[in-house]
Amino acid sequence: MTTDHIHVAMTVNGVERSAEVEPRTLLVHFLRDSLGLTGTHVGCDTSQCGACVVDVDGVSTKSCTMFAAQLQGANVTTIEALAADGTLHPMQEGFWAEHGLQCGFCTPGMIMSSIAMLKENPDPTDDEIREGLEGNFCRCTGYQNIVNAVRHAAAEMREQNSAD
Amino acid sequence: MIPVTFSYHKAESVGDAVARIAGNPEAKLLAGGHSLVPAMKLRLAAPGELIDITGLDELKAITVGESIQIGALATYNDILHHHELIAHLPIFGAAIPHVGDRQVRARGTFGGCIAHADPAADLTAVLLALGGHVNATGPAGERSIPVEEYFVDLWTTALAPDEMLTSVVIPLPGDGARMTYVKHRHPASGYAVVGIAVVVDDNGPRVTITGATSKPEHLAGAEDAISAGINDASIDLAVARATEGVHINGDLYADEEYRTHLVGQMVKKALQQIVS
Ligand SMILES: Cc1cc2nc3c(=O)[nH]c(=O)nc-3n(C[C@H](O)[C@H](O)[C@H](O)COP(=O)(O)OP(=O)(O)OC[C@H]3O[C@@H](n4cnc5c(N)ncnc54)[C@H](O)[C@@H]3O)c2cc1C
Numbered sequence: 001m002t003t004d005h006i007h008v009a010m011t012v013n014g015v016e017r018s019a020e021v022e023p024r025t026l027l028v029h030f031l032r033d034s035l036g037l038t039g040t041h042v043g044c045d046t047s048q049c050g051a052c053v054v055d056v057d058g059v060s061t062k063s064c065t066m067f068a069a070q071l072q073g074a075n076v077t078t079i080e081a082l083a084a085d086g087t088l089h090p091m092q093e094g095f096w097a098e099h100g101l102q103c104g105f106c107t108p109g110m111i112m113s114s115i116a117m118l119k120e121n122p123d124p125t126d127d128e129i130r131e132g133l134e135g136n137f138c139r140c141t142g143y144q145n146i147v148n149a150v151r152h153a154a155a156e157m158r159e160q161n162s163a164d
Numbered sequence: 165m166i167p168v169t170f171s172y173h174k175a176e177s178v179g180d181a182v183a184r185i186a187g188n189p190e191a192k193l194l195a196g197g198h199s200l201v202p203a204m205k206l207r208l209a210a211p212g213e214l215i216d217i218t219g220l221d222e223l224k225a226i227t228v229g230e231s232i233q234i235g236a237l238a239t240y241n242d243i244l245h246h247h248e249l250i251a252h253l254p255i256f257g258a259a260i261p262h263v264g265d266r267q268v269r270a271r272g273t274f275g276g277c278i279a280h281a282d283p284a285a286d287l288t289a290v291l292l293a294l295g296g297h298v299n300a301t302g303p304a305g306e307r308s309i310p311v312e313e314y315f316v317d318l319w320t321t322a323l324a325p326d327e328m329l330t331s332v333v334i335p336l337p338g339d340g341a342r343m344t345y346v347k348h349r350h351p352a353s354g355y356a357v358v359g360i361a362v363v364v365d366d367n368g369p370r371v372t373i374t375g376a377t378s379k380p381e382h383l384a385g386a387e388d389a390i391s392a393g394i395n396d397a398s399i400d401l402a403v404a405r406a407t408e409g410v411h412i413n414g415d416l417y418a419d420e421e422y423r424t425h426l427v428g429q430m431v432k433k434a435l436q437q438i439v440s
């Protein structure tokens with residue numbers, strides 16, 4: 001039992017990463033401050049806004065609501081992995097094509113949540129898209145273009161999957 | 165945003181976790197973390213030690229037999245996606261989609277919800293309507309607490325500070341049981357301003373409330389009103405008697421008068437769903 005720094009190691013975007021952190025270090029701070037992955041944002045104190053959403057072992061997760069120390073050996077995917085080869089992910093393409101953002105602060109979380117939603121439901125209705133993004137707040141767009149962006153991406157991803 | 169410093173321990177077993185909380189009054193169990201971590205970030209909670217129980221796979225099981233047992237660490241999604249459980253207890257299917265958001269439902273646990281006893285939580289009222297008992301383990305061993313005696317006050321249950329909730333056991337409802345949950349969500353937080361659970365089976369009707377009271381409670385007036393059957397006239401009577409003998413809390417968002425009105429409307433909506 002110690003409040004001293006602990007060694008935390010996990011796979012982030014396919015690469016083994018580790019750092020010495022305090023037990024109170026939230027996953028989002030580990031990603032941003034220890035690893036320099038600043039695409040994952042912090043938009044609130046209350047675990048409500050979803051700007052921090054990442055994928056942890058296949059589970060869409062608010063990275064401000066888990067401690068890095070809990071995630072020894074975990075497999076984490078952040079927004080930075082989506083266009084790693086220089087080609088936009090269809091969801092990023094959708095947000096670009098449909099103008100699904102203004103300031104862009106909420107966008108990484110929106111995109112990560114939307115991808116998780118489409119894994120469960122590849123062809124959502126507009127209502128299902130809105131419900132699926134309940135945990136993501138946007139203070140600029142009024143959401144309509146975000147819904148359009150997800151619908152656009154869903155169609156593209158269904159087409160890619162049927163072509164495979 | 166940054167919690168107070170604490171030490172972290174990953175529990176190896178229920179016994180290990182209980183020994184830790186018994187040995188250190190500053191220690192707290194960490195389950196899904198979706199009540200505790202936000203409170204720590206706001207420094208409303210500042211435990212000196214966190215005992216992470218999320219690795220205790222034995223507490224994740226859901227078993228359906230002569231009764232239904234839900235392990236403390238079963239998440240909202242584990243319950244919602246358990247087809248056999250939902251077939252017997254469709255009230256969970258009515259309530260869970262209205263809890264928080266997709267990330268909350270993926271991490272938040274049934275045990276965490278029932279142990280935390282937030283006055284605006286949803287499944288507290290659902291459990292009180294279904295009945296059964298809560299299994300807990302403490303330094304002196306295991307005990308079982310009837311649901312009727314379990315909820316004590318705001319964020320307060322019959323669990324001792326050094327006891328851990330391990331599972332909840334709910335009796336199988338009889339044939340032809342009907343049940344539902346309706347909720348008026350707070351538009352900002354998503355928590356229940358008023359939530360009403362209704363279960364009707366051979367043991368008579370149960371109507372319970374969350375959100376507007378300090379702990380989940382039976383609405384005895386409404387239960388009595390529909391004891392001989394649910395029809396338009398008895399629904400009207402249940403609405404009229406809904407808050408009989410119950411103290412309704414008010415706050416800045418919804419004062420006592422408005423909430424009292426809302427309780428009647430939610431009771432009406434729930435009972436109409438039951439007969440439709
Ligand atoms: C944005 C947001 C929206 C939400 N909306 C809703 C909502 O609409 N409705 C709703 O009901 N809830 C809502 N919640 C709360 C959510 O459901 C919590 O996850 C749940 O109430 C607590 O479960 P947990 O596993 O996360 O518990 P934790 O946060 O890990 O623990 C909560 C408390 O219970 C104790 N505890 C946990 N497990 C045990 C155990 N086995 N034995 C003894 N003590 C234990 C902990 O020590 C702590 O004090 C929301 C949360 C967030 C972040």
Ligand code: FES
Pocket residue numbers: 041042043044045046047048049050051052053062063064065
């Ligand atoms: S920063 Fe995680 S939900 Fe707002």
Ligand code: FES
Pocket residue numbers: 100101102103104105106107137138139140141
């Ligand atoms: S684009 Fe500004 S918060 Fe969503």
